[in-house]
Amino acid sequence: MARSLVDLLTTHATHQPDRTAYRYLATGDVDGEIQEISYARLATRSQAVAAWLQERGLAGSRAMLLYPPGLEFVCGYLGCLSAGVVAVPGVPPQGRSQNHRAVTRMKRLMADADVKVILGGREVIASLGTMAGQLPELDGITCLATEDIADELAASWREPDLTPDSVAFLQYTSGSTSAPRGVVVTHGNLLDNERVIAERMGHTEEVLDAYDHELFVSWLPVYHDMGLIGPVLNTLYLGATTTLFSPLHFLQRPDRWLTAIDRHRPHSSGGPNFAYELALRHASPELLDGLDLSGWKVAFNGAEPVRAATLRRFAEAFAPAGFRREALYPCYGLAEATLMVTGGRVGTPPVLLETDSGTGDAAAVSCGHPADGWTVAITDPERQQELPDGEVGEIWLRGASVAKGYWRNTLATRESFRATLPGHEGRFLRTGDLGFLRDGELFVTGRLKDLMVVDGRNHYPQDLELSAELAHPALRPGCTAAFSVDGGVEGEQPVLVAEVAPESAGESEKITDLIRAAIGDAHGLPVRDVVLVHPGTIAKTSSGKIQRRATRTAYLDGTLSVVGAPAAG
Template sequence: MQATGSSHALALRRADFPTLKEALDYAAQGTTGVNFYNARGEVYASSTYADLQQDAIALARRLLGLGLEPGARVALVAETSLHFVRFFWACQYAGLVPVPLPATMHIGGHAGYVAQLRGLIENCGASVAMAPAEWMPFLEEAKADIDLTFVGTPEDYDELVSASQDLPEIAPDSIAYIQYTSGSTRFPRGVVIDQATVLANIQDMSTHGLKMTPEDRFGSWLPFYHDMGLVAFIMMPMATQRSVDFLGTQDFAMRPRKWLEMMSANRTTITSGPPFGYDLAAMRVRPSDAEKWDLSALRVACVGAEMINPEPLQRFAEALAPAGFKSTAFLPCYGMAECSLGISFAGLDEELKIDYVDAENMQHENVAEPLNPEAALKEKRRVARYVDCGALLPSFDIAIRDEDGNDLPERRAGVVHLRGPSVMSRYFREEAMTRETLSADGWLNTGDIGYMADGRLFVTGRKKDMIIIHGRNIWPEDLEYIAKTQPGVNYTDAAAFSVPSEKDQQETAVLVVQCRERDEIKRARLVKTIASLVRSEYGIDCIIELVPTRTLPRTSSGKLARARARLDFLGRRRAAGVEVKPEAIDTAPVDHDRAPIRNIA
């Protein structure tokens, strides 16, 4: 099967459309499209945007034949396949709301995955659901006792009778999709993105962040249920009439070299991934491989989705230099689903820029005092380093604020607040959470910690409370819930967060649990049980630390202060001279007479 070409006579338009449907109508006048590669590096499915438009319209009529109301939610298990893309665009023509569901399950995670699907289907109030045949058993199990109009495989939907009515008019302020921001089974958060909202972001990114040209071609392995995979590689290529090549996420994990081969063969110019993805690929590259590939066309390799650590990028650049890869192709960026996707981009054709600051000053005073790393080493001063995430896209306003909402000057770290046309309208069916996050005048509290310097954004901490392990979003409430299911652990006794390993700076999950038990055998059993449950449900290792009661810090209103709990944990580790290791499971000694640790943040 032949992949679609990279260019055509159709004039480049950078997402200047009122709706996604109209963007596809324009792209369908050209010859570019989407291509899917298997683990052997072969194209197994391909469609021009012209064919995709016709398929989507036909499927939209069949969906409407089910009698669905305008704005009804369509739950889609987002496997990397042409089926998902076809359904996503069919929803745009039918006036329905696609809701991507994860298509990933970790070892021992059958029950957890089914619970996750069920929670998301219930939360979004889906009317129908679709899964490819291999995922259908999980969907069938998840939807038990949920009243859905129709559930089936893509082939089942293709057998439906088409509606006789005309396709509806789509308004720019109608919902384009709902994006769930985490893999949470118990606390799902659905970001509502309107048509005009996502198109404004794509226009901003393609014009100012990526500076796209008529010669650009996309290549990706990112999952479709992730905001970067969905917006940057399904919507953006179509809205700018570019071809895009996909390798399945699981195929990438098993054979990351196929991603590089695919980009070499297609002269890919734009790709993206988290640092661990570049690192995984670099580890599998042999010098003889790199010499056979040609990555000289790759002008943009976006880096996002987690805190940016420069070492993996340096390893990738060194390993792929014989293939013509240029380190200046790396483009650090900052984004989040609540802003559609992109927020800030470093400069094109620039080397990574790192800000070295006094770590003690940052930790205790939230001041990013610049340091010369060599001089700091001689003076035995601890250095923190942060990668430059670049200037904000022009449509965004930014404010760095302290805990009381006061604006902070340059080089003072605080909570990043944003405002602009790309910001979500709300969280789905979560009025209280929306009010907490989005002010009446449009300011979004991102929960991320950062500072501005010379007009550039430096992100110093994760989105508030979010745990990100190898690109996977895990809400701390889910890990804490596991601890709280154990006998003797009360509702307020657990705090979850992540910390970097001292060895390789990869993130490690931590659960600090207040424990009243004195018996060492029972304490060890509690640690082992919690760690085993976390591994079974989420497929990750987790450090479990047992601490005395009244150890976990609280805010003045009594809420758990996870950021301060994290600093306290790191302080205890440094004082004890213990290295943080992903596989470590530690039990702190109980001292029932010990006073609570003083907050240091």
């Protein structure tokens, strides 16, 4: 029985050395340059990296991974695991607009994890050499481009003594409501969650054979848990083949995602809700005519609120290309649970519950059933008592995938990972997410800390954001932030900040009126302020989640880039 993914990599390299583990679309296009790595080659490269780390006595220490999208990240990550080194996936600085944010996050992670070595691609490592002024923290830290490690070093690799409790890596949370924290993920956590993913998504041996082992197509960032634990590591867990390409190439042309699914015919592929919205915007007749999506079995949708309207529109738009509504697969997970907790039944349409509005587009979407081994309890966060079916409370979890805790943060670990619940044995993870159970299905309704209380009623910001985004086509999907501010004697009042295309500046007044009307009709709320801003204004986490608190702060400080506002200076 495998003790770790390192064992499985060795097994696959022995029994199926020539099978392609990963292919990478270098330009994002199926007819462009394609790089591939077999299981034998993957094992050699990973063991060479591991041997280099072992020679320097780094077992047990932390290595930050700073790679551009591509196959080298996988070799570096598995090299760390194969050496008993704790991997810390990070976001490499790239481009002036993202440089400050990426450098700030990198500094935080380096300090918090006490990083001893940085592994990355050649260009990234070279760029770090020019950043001594910005990053004095680099002093004393070895930086290495893993492409420069010779294959011959693999011969001196020594298999590490790993147990289920050995720390595999630190998955830093995206920080949507707080500063990023390092989630301590063990080898046992990884193996259990890969089992969960395979079980819930129907990744059986029979399915793999039927799909010629083509498992995923993914553009998801590999430094984030959804892209790493899902497509990258589930592929390794099962000895399958996955096609990867850059998130940037997807954002530039979302049709590349669907074209890659058509060409490589994987069983599973997906992303956050906004990805489906972007694909819808590029669903031209010409694209649909050339697509065959009939083999796409699991179209997973998670990491942010799943919209019933998006599911309906996507299924309708791509039905002519063979896409089936039964493939839609809402799911729920979080870094503190390694990744996946619940998912739908493969081949069954998503379960929807009508809300009070009576419109199908506003229906609550089930994120499916818990996998075997998970206990999911809905709990009153104040009284810490379990609630009955149908009542909204905080989602608490217990299972072998729950991580050890937060890195070097005893207080936060005790608060989140050590909860007890009357009538249940063992410790629970407090997720900070709100939801309810009905007939065994989990419905996620929002974040506890983002909850808005207006006139004594609870309102979820994502509900207001959806109503706003549906009010006018100029509003960018997944780029609206709702929050409340103190209205004095009138109490808390909602504010909407929404990104629109600059060419819509002439329609600002009309769009603002439509948003106010939509919020009033759907939620019975008067809106204190509607602010239309330029694309890229709203703060997001590294995984693309709206940072409502940061947007609220920018609103109160008057630092938002408002459409139609005179230029500063």
